[in-house]
Amino acid sequence: MTNITVLLLSLLIPILLVIVVLFVLRKVSNKTKNFWTLKHLSIGITAYIAVGLFALLYLSFFGDSSIQVLSKSELKKIEKNIESIQKYDQEYNSSFLTDNYKKKTWETDFLGGALPVIINNADSNLNIRHLNNDNIPAGKVLVTYYQFPAIIDGIDISDKISLPNVYMSQNQLWIEALSRNEVNFHRIKASLGILDFNRKVDLDDDYPSTIFYLSSNFIVIETPRGTDIEDSQGVIQYLR
Amino acid sequence: MHIHLDSTTPIYIQIAEWLQHEIIANRLQADEKVYSQYQLAELFNINPATAGKGLTILLEEQLLYKKRGLGMFVATDAKDRILLKRRSEILTKMAQEIVLEAQRLLVSDEELLALIQKTQEELK
Amino acid sequence: MQSLTNMSFKTIVKKQVKWKAKLYSSALSSLIILQVIFGALLFSSGSASSGHGRGNLNVQFSIYSLDMFLIISALWAFIIAILFTTKSYRIDDLSIISSRTSSAIANILVLILYSFIAVLIMLASYYIQIFGLSLMEKDSLIIDKLIITPSIFIVCISSICLFGAIGLLFGYCFQGPSIIKISSIVLLAIVIISPIIFPDFVNLQPFIQLPDLLLSGFYVIVSILCFTLCIWIADKSEVSRK
Amino acid sequence: MNVIQCEKLSKKFGRLHALQDVTCTINGEKIIGVIGRNGAGKSTLLTIIAGFLKPTNGSCKVFNENSFNNIQTAANTILIDDRLSFSDYLSLEEILKMGADFYPNWQSELAYRLLHYANIDLSAKHQQLSKGQMATFNLVYGLVSRCALTILDEPMNGMDEAIRTDFYRAILKEYIAFPRTILIASHHLQEMESILEEILLINEGTVVTHVSVDELKEQLIALSGPSEMIESLLSDIDVYAHQIVAGVSTAIVDASKLFITEEMLRTKGITKSALTASEICRYLTNNKGSDIDAIFD
Numbered sequence: 003m004t005n006i007t008v009l010l011l012s013l014l015i016p017i018l019l020v021i022v023v024l025f026v027l028r029k030v031s032n033k034t035k036n037f038w039t040l041k042h043l044s045i046g047i048t049a050y051i052a053v054g055l056f057a058l059l060y061l062s063f064f065g066d067s068s069i070q071v072l073s074k075s076e077l078k079k080i081e082k083n084i085e086s087i088q089k090y091d092q093e094y095n096s097s098f099l100t101d102n103y104k105k106k107t108w109e110t111d112f113l114g115g116a117l118p119v120i121i122n123n124a125d126s127n128l129n130i131r132h133l134n135n136d137n138i139p140a141g142k143v144l145v146t147y148y149q150f151p152a153i154i155d156g157i158d159i160s161d162k163i164s165l166p167n168v169y170m171s172q173n174q175l176w177i178e179a180l181s182r183n184e185v186n187f188h189r190i191k192a193s194l195g196i197l198d199f200n201r202k203v204d205l206d207d208d209y210p211s212t213i214f215y216l217s218s219n220f221i222v223i224e225t226p227r228g229t230d231i232e233d234s235q236g237v238i239q240y241l242r
Numbered sequence: 243m244h245i246h247l248d249s250t251t252p253i254y255i256q257i258a259e260w261l262q263h264e265i266i267a268n269r270l271q272a273d274e275k276v277y278s279q280y281q282l283a284e285l286f287n288i289n290p291a292t293a294g295k296g297l298t299i300l301l302e303e304q305l306l307y308k309k310r311g312l313g314m315f316v317a318t319d320a321k322d323r324i325l326l327k328r329r330s331e332i333l334t335k336m337a338q339e340i341v342l343e344a345q346r347l348l349v350s351d352e353e354l355l356a357l358i359q360k361t362q363e364e365l366k
Numbered sequence: 367m368q369s370l371t372n373m374s375f376k377t378i379v380k381k382q383v384k385w386k387a388k389l390y391s392s393a394l395s396s397l398i399i400l401q402v403i404f405g406a407l408l409f410s411s412g413s414a415s416s417g418h419g420r421g422n423l424n425v426q427f428s429i430y431s432l433d434m435f436l437i438i439s440a441l442w443a444f445i446i447a448i449l450f451t452t453k454s455y456r457i458d459d460l461s462i463i464s465s466r467t468s469s470a471i472a473n474i475l476v477l478i479l480y481s482f483i484a485v486l487i488m489l490a491s492y493y494i495q496i497f498g499l500s501l502m503e504k505d506s507l508i509i510d511k512l513i514i515t516p517s518i519f520i521v522c523i524s525s526i527c528l529f530g531a532i533g534l535l536f537g538y539c540f541q542g543p544s545i546i547k548i549s550s551i552v553l554l555a556i557v558i559i560s561p562i563i564f565p566d567f568v569n570l571q572p573f574i575q576l577p578d579l580l581l582s583g584f585y586v587i588v589s590i591l592c593f594t595l596c597i598w599i600a601d602k603s604e605v606s607r608k
Numbered sequence: 609m610n611v612i613q614c615e616k617l618s619k620k621f622g623r624l625h626a627l628q629d630v631t632c633t634i635n636g637e638k639i640i641g642v643i644g645r646n647g648a649g650k651s652t653l654l655t656i657i658a659g660f661l662k663p664t665n666g667s668c669k670v671f672n673e674n675s676f677n678n679i680q681t682a683a684n685t686i687l688i689d690d691r692l693s694f695s696d697y698l699s700l701e702e703i704l705k706m707g708a709d710f711y712p713n714w715q716s717e718l719a720y721r722l723l724h725y726a727n728i729d730l731s732a733k734h735q736q737l738s739k740g741q742m743a744t745f746n747l748v749y750g751l752v753s754r755c756a757l758t759i760l761d762e763p764m765n766g767m768d769e770a771i772r773t774d775f776y777r778a779i780l781k782e783y784i785a786f787p788r789t790i791l792i793a794s795h796h797l798q799e800m801e802s803i804l805e806e807i808l809l810i811n812e813g814t815v816v817t818h819v820s821v822d823e824l825k826e827q828l829i830a831l832s833g834p835s836e837m838i839e840s841l842l843s844d845i846d847v848y849a850h851q852i853v854a855g856v857s858t859a860i861v862d863a864s865k866l867f868i869t870e871e872m873l874r875t876k877g878i879t880k881s882a883l884t885a886s887e888i889c890r891y892l893t894n895n896k897g898s899d900i901d902a903i904f905d
Contacts, residue, residue: 016404016434020441023403027396040697043391047487050398054490057497062512065500069508154418154425157508163423184424188412189508190496193518195414195431201575251882252822253802280784287777289639290784291805295822342874370671370756371712373683378710385706389695457693461749462710465659465679601677605660 069187071156080151080158084218087150096133096241099148099222108145108168112175116230117143119223121237122178128166128219130177130238132231135224143175144224152218159185163219177221253288257296262305262324265316272318276306378463382472387479389458393446397439397484401491404438409495430496432514435488436522443484443530447477451537453606460605470538470600474593477534481527488522489514517578524585531592535599541606542599609672610635611757611789612657616666619652619813626652628813629666634806637787639779641821643797643889644810650793651689653810654759657791658687670757686711688750689761690743694734700745701730713754713786722748722778726771739766747775751782760792776800797886807885811893821885828888829866832858833878841868841878848891860891 031038072080090098121130138144145168149160162185167178191198223231223238231238246256261277264270277285282293297314300306305320317323344354412428419425449455450473459469500507514522539550573581612634619627627649634640644650655661656668659675659682668675675681694703700723708714723730726744728737737745747763760779764772780803783790794800797807807824809816817824828848831838838857842850848860860883873880883891 016437017441019404020400020438020445023400024396024442024445027399031392031396038392038697039699040388040391040702043395043697044388047391047394047398047483051483051486051490054486054493057490057493058512061493061497061500061509065497065507065509065512068505071508071510155416155427156510159423159425162425182424184426185506186426186428187506187508188499188503189427189429189510190499190512191429191431191510192492192512192514193431194436194521195429195433197521197574197578197581198431199414252825254822283784284781286802287780288802289780289805289821291638292802292821370680371683372680373712375679378679378683381709385709389697392697454693457691458695460660460687461692461694462706463679463683465677465682467677468679468682603677604662605655 069157072153072158077153077156080153084151091129091131094239094241096131096222099133099146099220103148103150104146105149106147106165110143110145110170110175111141112143112170113141113173115228116232117223117225118174118232118234119238120174120176121233121235122176128177128179128221130221130223131241132223132225132238133241134227134229136227138224138226140226140229142226143229145175145177146222146224148220148222150218150220155189157187160218166221168221175223253286254292254295254299257282257286257288257293258299261296261300262328265305265321266324266328268321270316272316272320274316275312276314276316278313373463375468379468379471379475382459382462382464382468383475383479385462386472386476390446390450390455390476390480393449394480394483394487396446397442397487398491400438400442401435401487404434405491405495408434409498430492430499432488432492432518432522435492436525439484439488439522439526440529443477443481443526444533444536446480447530447533448537450477450534451541456541456605466600466603466605467597470597473534474531474596477530478527481523481530484526485519485522515578517582520582521578521585524582524589528585528589528592531589531596534596535592538596538599538603542603546599546602610669611671613669613672614653614657614666615669617653617656617663617668618665619649619656619661620664625813627656627663630810630813630815631666632808632815632818634789634791634808637783637789638805639783639790639792639803640806640808641797641800641804642791642793642808642810643795644793645893646795648810648893649813650810651761652813654687654689654761654791654793657757658685658759660687684756685759686750686753686755686757687759687761688746688763690739690746690765692746692749696733696735699731699733700728703734703749704730707749707753711753711755715752715754718782719748719752722752725774740768740771743767744771744775747779751778754782754786754788756788758788758790760790762794763792764794764796772799776803779803797889798884801885807889809889809892816892824885824888825882826863828860828883828891829863830858830860830881830883831866831873831878832856832881833873833876837876837878841876848894 087098090096119130121128135144147165147168149163151158152160152163164180164183166180167176169176222241225231261270270276276297279290279294279297282288282296283290286293297306301308301314303323305317305323306314307317308314340354340358344351349357410428412430413433414429414431416427416429417424418427456469464472496512536550539546542550573584576584610633612632614630614632617627617630618625630649630653642650642654652661656663657670657675659670659678662676670678670681671684673680675685694706698706704716704719707719708716720730723745726741726748728741728745734742734745743764743766747760750758750760750763764775767775776799779790779792783803791808792800792804801821804821806818806820808818809824817827819827831841833856835852835855835857838850838859842859842861845865846862848862850857850859852858870880
């Protein structure tokens with residue numbers, strides 16, 4: 003019942019709007035009839051269609067958007083990659099941390115043999131890992147942010163995820179995920195959404211266009227061997 | 243002569259009379275082609291069928307004759323016969339009317355005759 | 367007896383279509399205005415949107431599809447088809463060689479032609495909207511599919527045509543003989559009331575899931591049915607000039 | 609072939625009997641006046657002939673085919689009345705072009721000349737014309753289409769005196785140039801009487817008489833004379849109207865039923881005079897014996 007009501011309402015409102023607009027147009031056209039000849043009308047209509055055609059031509063030649071929709075094969079490749087990242091991460095193997103995914107590095111000094119880490123992560127899914135690095139001199143800490151692919155509806159949104167804030171204060175390492183941010187995309191789909199939506203349920207299920215590994219963004223804290231990490235919140239995992 | 247569209251005399255009779263008048267007045271000579279019904283219709287702004295009827299009257303009285311494919315022509319003796327007929331028919335009728343009107347107006351016979359003679363003198 | 371003019375029915379219908387297509391073009395301009403209005407209203411939001419929340423990131427997709435333009439065009443077709451049968455349009459047919467049958471057939475052909483042009487106008491509106499969007503929102507524009515597929519094109523034509531056919535039938539019912547008028551009102555009442563009483567009875571899901579061409583085929587068949595009824599009613603109708 | 613053949617034609621609008629048992633035949637290319645008073649059923653008959661309305665009973669055949677919704681009738685018939693309308697988007701010139709496209713016998717040149725003569729601007733729109741101009745344009749449209757059956761329903765409504773006279777002549781000339789059947793319905797019999805060949809007189813949905821104009825004129829005569837003489841004469845014949853002014857009676861009677869010689873009339877002091885066609889139509893469609901004076905008595 004409610005479904006039908008919603009459907010009826012959603013149809014009724016455009017119907018009313020269309021009727022109102024047509025009614026107003028008829029009233030107006032009664033006044034403009036005398037100088038709107040058939041020739042003007044047909045020229046107007048043809049011109050409108052021509053403008054539409056030019057818009058299409060412009061869009062198809064110059065309208066390349068910076069954001070690409072990933073093809074199925076690309077999606078498959080990324081899915082495989084992410085699976086391997088997940089696997090290595092679960093094995094605490096650091097080999098998935100390649101330079102490809104490195105986004106930002108912070109280098110700071112600290113005093114003493116232990117580094118207290120305070121993570122202000124709120125509700126974000128920031129993953130924090132610790133790694134011992136022999137190449138770092140004592141008293142230094144290297145914090146690196148890695149962003150792994152995050153795909154929603156075939157779009158790689160990893161660039162849109164904002165970086166965390168990392169800083170030293172009162173000899174403590176603060177890691178703050180930025181507060182919520184919103185990204186808006188305008189997607190052009192020259193087809194009928196009603197049909198696509200209803201058909202997707204059955205036909206398009208075996209190809210997930212959304213791949214979003216929960217741990218798609220990593221903060222890796224690298225310290226010289228022997229440095230203690232004081233993690234009072236217990237969210238840091240240790241990699242080999 | 244005029245055709246009176248609103249008069250009580252049928253138009254086709256008026257047409258026939260007009261043609262006779264034209265013959266008497268020598269505007270239509272013997273053996274000359276007369277107006278076709280369409281010419282008459284345009285001339286007097288009347289229906290061609292009505293004009294045709296007027297012509298038919300004259301044809302029946304043999305004042306006109308028909309040449310197949312060429313139209314109607316004035317009979318050779320048309321003028322004489324019209325004059326003869328007018329004298330007998332029209333003049334008699336007119337005389338009748340004059341006499342009746344004179345009776346109504348209480349004009350005596352002598353007065354009427356005098357009037358006719360006087361009119362004759364004047365129009366000579 | 368002068369010879370009578372012998373014009374074939376086909377020639378007369380052809381001439382009528384030629385003139386009606388020209389004369390009714392103000393209907394097409396009203397479609398353009400409608401679409402510009404709705405295109406402007408939906409400029410920032412698109413026909414549909416979907417949101418995804420992941421961690422502290424909220425991703426919002428505004429989807430610009432043809433849906434709204436198609437719905438507007440279909441409603442427009444419905445209304446102008448009714449208008450085609452109203453007095454002001456109907457009387458004009460009496461000034462030229464026409465019978466009710468020929469003018470009904472001509473109206474139908476014009477409607478089909480206009481459905482085609484309406485799809486072109488609809489696509490023009492769509493691409494103009496996207497063109498505007500591409501200038502204003504260059505960084506967040508994602509082109510999934512720019513060119514319409516032929517099968518969707520056919521679905522659009524057939525659905526506009528279907529709505530037009532229903533509108534035309536509607537209009538003809540109301541100017542037909544009184545028996546048809548009354549029975550059509552009863553039928554209409556049933557059609558409106560039945561989904562409210564038996565909501566489960568009306569299930570459009572299976573129809574929508576048909577492949578495009580089958581769906582258009584179904585629309586075309588219903589349209590033809592409506593058109594046939596229109597011609598049948600027009601054949602029986604008297605001219606009412608009141 | 610009959611142009612129009614109506615057989616026991618009846619038309620009801622709800623309870624109203626617009627036409628009852630109309631039987632008439634029209635053949636040949638004639639100009640026929642359809643005369644009748646307001647609401648007599650003239651327009652209904654003409655619209656049935658044009659195929660717009662369906663007879664409730666009986667049949668109406670035009671060119672040997674049922675006229676209702678018949679494309680062949682439509683191709684050879686044109687009905688001109690004050691409800692003739694054209695699309696608001698067409699100028700008069702474009703309307704003429706449209707007419708030329710549809711009607712094979714169309715006379716473009718003539719249309720331009722007639723409209724020029726009537727001072728009608730071709731770039732105007734139909735709905736902008738004044739009442740008289742619109743009537744003139746419609747009449748021109750009907751004439752230049754040269755349909756085998758041209759029906760003019762009150763074609764001169766709203767035109768001024770001068771243009772009426774001109775256009776009666778235009779009808780006649782067009783008829784002579786291209787003979788066809790022309791039906792003209794009008795209240796103004798007087799002014800078009802001369803161009804008519806026949807008259808179809810309609811009253812209260814039935815055909816009163818269908819004769820040639822000349823025969824119509826012979827149907828009724830007026831007798832006037834001393835009252836007592838007229839009274840004695842009227843006892844056994846139909847009287848259409850009877851008026852007494854200062855002892856002199858005038859009676860309108862059916863000429864075919866008056867079996868009395870002119871001699872007899874004259875001796876009784878009665879004069880016989882003919883009536884105009886329009887007077888005869890008026891008397892024939894009056895309820896017998898009644899007139900407006902009776903209302904005030």
